[in-house]
Amino acid sequence: MSDADTHLRETPLRREEVLQGHFLHVVRDTVRLPSGQEATREYVLHPGAVMVIGLLDDGQVVLERQYRHPMRDVMIEFPAGKLDAGEDSLVCAQRELLEETGYSAREWAWAGRLAPTIAYSDETIDIWFARGLVQGERQLDDGEFLDVFSATPAELQAWCRSGEVIDCKTLVGALWLQNVLRGDWPLAWASTAAQPAAG
Template sequence: MKYYEKTIHSEEIFEGKIINVRLDDVLLVNGKTSKREIVHHNGGVAILPMLTENKIFLVRQFRKPIESELIELPAGKLENNEDPVKCALRELEEEIGYKAGKIEKISSIYTSPGFADEIIHIFVASELSKTTINRDEDEFMDILELDIKEAVKMIHDGRIVDAKTIVGILSYISK
């Protein structure tokens, strides 16, 4: 790699429930050193649930870091070394109360590679059958059933601004 930064010292400065943060001293390609604050996250999944060929489910939930509600794909974090497909199937059932007869990977994206290693694996789920919602006790959200064309319109007019949701919907319709 032409611009590789060699880590010469690393210090864990925070260990939390969802993220860990470390401070790395790195050697740059020009021989100078710099510091990098790095957020480690186990990664996650997002699921585009297709009720029919044109109908999808999204969720609306409050997101504390931005002090606002977002309209998003159902999503969740990977547990340690969890298989992304298994996580996607679990999250789909937990958040919107559906099982998928078919699940297919659309993409994987890094959310903010300038400071975090979080990767989100995006899936499309189809052949859905109703089960029971089983959310975590700290999860509160509305389930929205939308025409996929309306969701695309919501992306273009700024009602959907969540990156994983935009990537998931636009990747799906461009296939």
Template sequence: MSQFEEKTIQSETIFKGKVIHVQVDTVELPNGNTSTRELVKHAGAVAVMAITEANRMVLVRQYRKPLEKTILEIPAGKLEPGEEPDHCARREMEEETGYHAASLKQVRAFYTSPGFADEILYLYEGTGLTRGKANPDEDEFVERVELTLDEAFAAMDAGEICDAKTVAALYLWKNKVLEGR
């Protein structure tokens, strides 16, 4: 056991939903004391940073109930059981935006909120885009939006772009532009 590791003594699932499961764990701390941890278990997700030939980022405008507002974000979605991230990235981008990418390359993977959740998000870059018709899920209402780098940063400054995955994608895009890639 490392000097920081917490040993699980007991684990209780308190909620099982379509998107998340919630469990409460009793843990032994490195100093021998016990504590409680509330954990959100998630299958993982993907997001796609897609830049068109016209040098515009493809985003979706979508209402987010936890925030009680509409925001702009890169196309993203939850992994289905047994689904590979590459397949999910392609599926989500095509469903939400109608765009097909000739090439999808994973550029990062990160945990969205490791203080209480195990969700890992795989961030992809989509290139060689061909525009088609979006086909969102029946409970998904989205509008495709395409912004230049400056417009996207202005949207972030205005609070329209406020989620971590899209903010990370904007800075990656900006770095690529500054490096001339």
């Protein structure tokens, strides 16, 4: 944040643990506002995650359908998952793609990063593209149930427009996909062995 933003910056003063669950870690920070007054900020601490936009040789992309309990509905999403402690972003992307879809990829490209819930979490998601996909066997976690399917980029765009796709990361992924395919946002592809670095 630049010095020009000092009139917007909040200064952390103290932290209180609210919840340390199996999946969620919630804290309540007391902050000093630019006005000098104090306020509280409750939010979720998150280790970060990855999303993979897998490009098949026939021009389609790899997608999933998964039931999301908070939404009480089945969502269309790009493959994604949470970083393990100390895990490299690309290693996580490769692991999640294989575990959830059975695909491994010959080439990878880091595209960018998104922050899906900036008002109540510090989560960021690294966006990876994968191509040269080779089908193998899925390795789903216990209690994980999802369908893997493929669709054309045009079909995905139509679902985003109609509201069939409302998952934030997948909407952002569709934007990246559209601009990459159009040539507006070029990627730096590297073989799996070369391991491109995340920004």
